[in-house]
Amino acid sequence: MGDKKADLVLKNCSLVSVYTREIIPKTQISIIGDRIAYVGPDASHTIGPKTAVIDVKEKYVSPGFADPHVHIDQFVLPSELAKKSLLCGVTSLFSDPIDIVSAAGYKGFQEFLKLGENLPIRIFQVVPGGLPVDRKFSNSKTLSLTQEKSAIKHPHVLGLGEVFSWTKVTLRDPKTMKSISSMIDNDCIINGHTAGASEKKLNAYVSSGILSCHEPTNYDQVLDRLRLGMWIMIREGSIRRDLKDIIPSVLSNKIYLDRLMFCSDGLDPLDITKYGHIDHCIRESVKLGLEPIDAITMASRNCFDYYKMGKDLGGIAPGKLADILIFDDLKNVKPSKVFVG
Structure with a gap:
């Protein structure tokens, strides 16, 4: 007043x-x-x-724009990505520190969390989900159930990162299912990774409480997942570039946009310098026919709605x-x- x-x-x-x-x-x-x-x-x-x-x-x-799924630790320190991302209008990063946890476990997660604090950008973290991919062939470290429960008490830790071995869900791997159950009990977000999953297996995966995926590489895969109530992060980064194979069909089929976001999945220093970050996703989508205001909404409000943070951001x-x-x-x-x- x-x-x-x-x-x-x-x-x-x-x-x-x-x-x-x-x-x-x-x-x-x-x-x-x-x-x-x-x-x-x-x-x-x-x-x-x-x-x-x-x-x-x-x-x-x-x-401000958000990157709802990025592996910062694949390429740079959080402080270095912040310098470039802010110039691109990205004010929030949702980090999944798989690499640092694979190498250094819970101590590595705690240190990486500290590296994201007190920066002029908002960095939110998730506990890497599904490490190791296969215990028979990997010595990568992970968090115990007790450590996961401790981690999500931090205000910037939002839940479980991409559960990228979806067979652990469909085959009901005990550790994976306990992690998912714990996250649901604490009203946490669980990010998904459904590359190769379809029909019955995809239904089983979604029914576990995992409601997002950044792996669709074409419109049909996007539609299959949207029909099951998932949120889709359309990837455009150093790992893959999928916008051109998805946006035109999204527009021609006139589907709802409210569960679509952009994500990088990870950006190396050369790509962010040459192309930009989420601002690049907006520019490219507009070139493909998306209305600018819809692209901006996908880059902002939709991300925070997915993460249940719309009261404060977006x-x-x-x-x-x-x-x-x-x-x-x-x-x-x-x-x-x-x-x-």
């Missing part, structure tokens, strides 16, 4: 509303601390003598954390300013 004055006001914004699928002109946004306090036509009641006011000059303003609205981007061109998104809280 203006009783407490804003620290920052952005005026003359062309607001990209991921809630109503519209561009709202001449919007003003008030920010107090790390939260948005007001979004509307007139924020004058929130402006005090110490309030900084930035005239955006009718540039586009959107929520859009620009009162009460939300102030992760905000400013850019000139809706069809060629390249952030000129990035705010993280």
